[in-house]
Amino acid sequence: QKEVEQDPGPLSVPEGAIVSLNCTYSNSAFQYFMWYRQYSRKGPELLMYTYSSGNKEDGRFTAQVDKSSKYISLFIRDSQPSDSATYLCAMSFGETSYDKVIFGPGTSLSVIP
Amino acid sequence: SAVISQKPSRDICQRGTSLTIQCQVDSQVTMMFWYRQQPGQSLTLIATANQGSEATYESGFVIDKFPISRPNLTFSTLTVSNMSPEDSSIYLCSVSGVFYGYTFGSGTRLTVV
Numbered sequence: 007q008k009e010v011e012q013d014p015g016p017l018s019v020p021e022g023a024i025v026s027l028n029c030t031y032s033n034s035a036f037q038y039f040m041w042y043r044q045y046s047r048k049g050p051e052l053l054m055y056t057y058s059s060g061n062k063e064d065g066r067f068t069a070q071v072d073k074s075s076k077y078i079s080l081f082i083r084d085s086q087p088s089d090s091a092t093y094l095c096a097m098s099f100g101e102t103s104y105d106k107v108i109f110g111p112g113t114s115l116s117v118i119p
Numbered sequence: 120s121a122v123i124s125q126k127p128s129r130d131i132c133q134r135g136t137s138l139t140i141q142c143q144v145d146s147q148v149t150m151m152f153w154y155r156q157q158p159g160q161s162l163t164l165i166a167t168a169n170q171g172s173e174a175t176y177e178s179g180f181v182i183d184k185f186p187i188s189r190p191n192l193t194f195s196t197l198t199v200s201n202m203s204p205e206d207s208s209i210y211l212c213s214v215s216g217v218f219y220g221y222t223f224g225s226g227t228r229l230t231v232v
Binding site: 010047 | 123125160161162164211213215221222223225226228
């Protein structure tokens with residue numbers, strides 16, 4: 007079993023739709039959870055970062071963590087064509103630069119105008 | 120957050136040759152990280168490079184194949200040696216940010232023929 011699993015997609019939605027992206031993980035010791043967005047031919051950029059179980063909202067984006075189920079989600083409201091990218095979940099055991107980050111394989115999202 | 124310049128952005132190389140990838144950061148950072156991103160797969164950490172010490176390699180990666188230099192706090196290189204088609208991938212350098220999360224360069228897209 008891989009440490010972090012993520013449906014690779016591709017996922018295609020119409021503009022304005024609510025998008026749900028999900029990851030599951032196997033190691034309950036993960037404490038910090040991140041979502042990265044990667045546009046084509048670019049490096050990943052940090053989108054959301056959360057520590058505790060529950061929801062964290064930032065504009066149109068909501069990150070949700072359920073540690074009991076080892077399941078994290080990213081919701082995008084009112085999706086826009088500019089949201090078309092690959093979304094990678096990531097997690098680590100600690101928050102220092104010495105803590106290794108484990109990435110999911112990414113979900114490719116296309117938002118159709 | 121730090122700005123990372125990575126070059127070359129892409130290259131096509133003959134098998135058996137070597138390619139050196141450069142990563143320049145606009146601020147001093149203690150640790151730099153090198154990742155490989157293969158199509159449909161997770162970002163995989165190759166090694167961690169601290170200035171003034173030998174790089175630390177992850178399981179499955181060896182110094183003879185991926186020698187790393189870290190001559191100062193703003194610069195690092197990764198060499199992919201004796202390349203084979205299996206080395207075709209995107210290689211990314213990254214640094215850890217103050218508020219956690221990694222900043223990535225745009226990546227080097229390597230094709231070995």
